Amino acid sequence: MRQPIRQAVTTLSIQTHGQGLVEVTEPIARWLGGQGIATGLLTVFCRHTSASLVIQENADPDVRTDLERFFQRLVAEDPSLYDHTLEGPDDMPAHIRSALTTVQLSIPVVEGRMALGTWQGVYLFEHRRRPHGRQIVLHVLGE
Amino acid sequence: MRQPIRQAVTTLSIQTHGQGLVEVTEPIARWLGGQGIATGLLTVFCRHTSASLVIQENADPDVRTDLERFFQRLVAEDPSLYDHTLEGPDDMPAHIRSALTTVQLSIPVVEGRMALGTWQGVYLFEHRRRPHGRQIVLHVLGE
């Protein structure tokens, strides 16, 4: 008999090291692998407004550096531009960089794995200057 | 016996007040609360190309103002830059601002509520100068 659709949810804690991308593909894949779901939909959700999620190339590390620099140029850490400066000069730029990327990714699961392309990795994008402990919620629905 | 996964869908009408963020966390939470779903996945979908969705800090209102101003600077309302000007100088910038943010958010549901972080609120981002009636579709799958 066909198994009914079921779901699982967990929260991962990720330590960041100041501004930049932290790859989270592996801890997500490990958790997903333990759920015994062959086909389904995995959702990754970042519970913060000064960190976000991106899928980027996982081959040349220069891609991550170039991406980080682009966002530094695009969203200047210049307090004269913002009213919200109480939490430091990097806080409002962090909120904006988060809005320009995303805090949520849903990825189909095929043959028990995320249907990522060959060169795709999932990254937590820390936008604050200091290291932070960040939470991402993982949810999977499937069978 | 374990309850099977089920789903619900509705459309919310949101009145905007010209360019800026309108918080929609509360009406979404109210609808979700009525569905009796403890664990699942909630999707919010904006049916427009000149309004969008963002998750932003719900504490200091300056964050919203700073975010709005950033998008006004980044995507200038300068008709000389665009061919699509028939619907007004704010229409093409609205489409671009929508593409830079998102029209869709999926948020895990845990213990009957959206798994938002402490400082996260869900906002409809109106990109046109005039007030508009906007539709967002809510969909939840869970048990």
Next chain:
Amino acid sequence: MRQPIRQAVTTLSIQTHGQGLVEVTEPIARWLGGQGIATGLLTVFCRHTSASLVIQENADPDVRTDLERFFQRLVAEDPSLYDHTLEGPDDMPAHIRSALTTVQLSIPVVEGRMALGTWQGVYLFEHRRRPHGRQIVLHVLGE
């Protein structure tokens, strides 16, 4: 008796023609129409880091041209700005443009169809100068 929730998944191959938007609403709608799902959630996932997805206006073609030009201005193809230049001057800008838009869209299904607004179309956004064969994964959960 109520039908249980079920799911389907497929991969579409899309040919692009160099930088610009390729509408994919129709092939997605055709596949969805064949699944016999009245209510549910459709996810579109782009398996690349130099192409992405956007929902944009499907009426005036100038909107697409203006959007493409905006991204060309915002993310310059200037090799002096990037370290990652081995794959050509358009590769790193492509990765950044992909991060600024999204590689994933989830759209509620209502009455057997995507709950898109009247003016919304789904587009694959090619960011490389040359034509490419691109893969998008479609996943639907519903009943």
